[in-house]
Amino acid sequence: MTDAATTAADEADTAADDAADVAHPHLENAGSDGDPDADRDALRLPVARRLRWLMRLMRFYPPYLGASVRATAVNETFTTIDVAMPLRLTNRNFFGTHFGGSLYAMCDPWFVFILYAHLGDDHVVWDRAARIVFQRPGRGRVTARFHVPAREIARLRAAAAVERKVEPVYTVDVVDAKGAVVAQIEKTLYVRHKEAHRRRRASRTNGQSSGDDASR
Numbered sequence: 230m231t232d233a234a235t236t237a238a239d240e241a242d243t244a245a246d247d248a249a250d251v252a253h254p255h256l257e258n259a260g261s262d263g264d265p266d267a268d269r270d271a272l273r274l275p276v277a278r279r280l281r282w283l284m285r286l287m288r289f290y291p292p293y294l295g296a297s298v299r300a301t302a303v304n305e306t307f308t309t310i311d312v313a314m315p316l317r318l319t320n321r322n323f324f325g326t327h328f329g330g331s332l333y334a335m336c337d338p339w340f341v342f343i344l345y346a347h348l349g350d351d352h353v354v355w356d357r358a359a360r361i362v363f364q365r366p367g368r369g370r371v372t373a374r375f376h377v378p379a380r381e382i383a384r385l386r387a388a389a390a391v392e393r394k395v396e397p398v399y400t401v402d403v404v405d406a407k408g409a410v411v412a413q414i415e416k417t418l419y420v421r422h423k424e425a426h427r428r429r430r431a432s433r434t435n436g437q438s439s440g441d442d443a444s445r
Contacts, residue, residue, distance in 0.1 A: 273349035296331040327367030339375040358417040367411040389422040
């Protein structure tokens with residue numbers, strides 16, 4: 230690609246990003262859930278509000294600023310987040326396509342954000358592991374949609390109340406403007422209910438103390 234063509238492509242990507250910002254100025258309208266179990270009242274609204282503000286600021290986070298990663302939309306029930314990344318001089322590799330590290334970075338925090346918005350501060354939600362498979366070179370603007378159904382969130386909440394930890398696995402496709410899959414990312418998350426974990430730990434400690442007393 231010539232320098233002139235590269236500049237034209239970058240300008241087109243910038244225009245597309247600006248149009249997306251106008252279309253979704255408040256990170257809304259990521260699309261209908263299509264989920265009969267979706268329940269806005271199940272959101273931890275204070276947490277969700279904090280996350281919405283954080284998502285607006287994420288574009289200025291240095292790794293995302295350099296790669297031009299942006300969250301473009303989130304639906305009302307905070308179960309779906311859309312993310313986009315144009316191809317720029319700052320995120321392309323030696324061959325003029327998307328740098329693999331940037332493709333992974335654009336997919337890093339969003340599943341955690343969705344779960345945290347619903348499970349709240351009384352749960353620990355972390356990334357545990359990740360795997361990325363590159364399908365084809367990424368050219369132009371790429372996007373990804375992150376979705377966790379409300380029924381799955383309810384399952385995690387119930388499981389975390391009785392299990393030591395829950396490690397759900399989710400996948401997301403990064404696609405180009407034609408819908409072709411550029412990369413697929415598999416994320417393993419870690420979910421733990423803080424109070425339930427403290428109760429189990431206290432129960433084990435008390436049981437061990439009782440056993441020690443009986444052996445004396």
